[in-house]
Amino acid sequence: MNPVSKLSKGVREKGIRMFREDRVKKEMDSEKRVYFTVEGETEKHSVIFDKTRGQWSCDCKFNSMKGRECSHIYACKLFVK
Numbered sequence: 001m002n003p004v005s006k007l008s009k010g011v012r013e014k015g016i017r018m019f020r021e022d023r024v025k026k027e028m029d030s031e032k033r034v035y036f037t038v039e040g041e042t043e044k045h046s047v048i049f050d051k052t053r054g055q056w057s058c059d060c061k062f063n064s065m066k067g068r069e070c071s072h073i074y075a076c077k078l079f080v081k
């Protein structure tokens, strides 16, 4: 089993691809949160960065069910860097 903090190569590569293909959009930047949308292969996902907690979340199954960092979050991280 992979530790939660480690991203698999596949997740990273997908994130990099979405970032390069310009599929990440910043929708809103409020005092507490930043909202992004990421166009995935099949559907659009909402990614939120909670500034007060320093935490990322995404509405995809990979993130919400497994609690792992998904390719959408990784793409957004590349976007804000």
Ligand SMILES: [Zn+2]
Binding pocket: 045, 058, 059, 060, 061, 062, 063, 070, 071, 072, 073
């Ligand atoms: Zn996701």
